[in-house]
Amino acid sequence: MRLLTLAALLAIPACADESISGYADPAATYRLTQIDGQPFTANATIAFPEQGTATGQTPCNIWSADQTAPYPWLALGPIAVTERACPDMADERVFLDALTTMTLAEVQGPILILSNDEGAEMVFDARR
Numbered sequence: 001m002r003l004l005t006l007a008a009l010l011a012i013p014a015c016a017d018e019s020i021s022g023y024a025d026p027a028a029t030y031r032l033t034q035i036d037g038q039p040f041t042a043n044a045t046i047a048f049p050e051q052g053t054a055t056g057q058t059p060c061n062i063w064s065a066d067q068t069a070p071y072p073w074l075a076l077g078p079i080a081v082t083e084r085a086c087p088d089m090a091d092e093r094v095f096l097d098a099l100t101t102m103t104l105a106e107v108q109g110p111i112l113i114l115s116n117d118e119g120a121e122m123v124f125d126a127r128r
Contacts, residue, residue: 018070020105021048029056030112030124035098037121042091046099046112046124058095059088074105074114098122 024030032044042059049055054067054076061082069075079100086092102114102122112124 017051019048019051019067020069020071020074020107021051021053021067023071023107024048024105024112025110025126026050028110028126030126032095032122033125034123035094035121040091040095042088042095044091044095046114058092060084060086060092063096072104072106074102076100076102 026047026049029045029047032040032046034040044056044058046054046056048067052066052068053064055062055064057063058081061084063079063081065076065079067074067076076099079096081096098120099114099122101116101118101120103116104114106113106115110126112126114122114124
């Protein structure tokens with residue numbers, strides 16, 4: 001058995017990001033295009049700018065949450081949302097209600113798919 005030298009140990013990354021933040025493009029903002037196969041036309045987004053963090057926009061507000069589950073799992077919470085009203089509040093509720101039930105994530109290039117064991121699905125696209 002070989003012993004690692006101190007230099008070799010220091011070369012090993014201290015904490016690789018195994019959450020979705022390590023797999024999604026940290027510079028990308030993913031825009032929601034579908035919920036359960038139906039088009040979603042209001043503006044709603046999600047991004048993973050740094051390890052353990054998810055942020056985005058609802059149709060009316062800005063939201064953020066911790067996200068620490070290892071990929072491919074997703075565990076958002078608690079979700080903090082600003083409190084601005086707008087005409088799209090119904091779409092905002094649909095987005096947030098769906099988002100809180102998502103437990104799995106899959107990154108396919110610019111496409112992000114969030115889903116859960118019950119078959120619900122949210123499809124996001126980072127292409128501009």
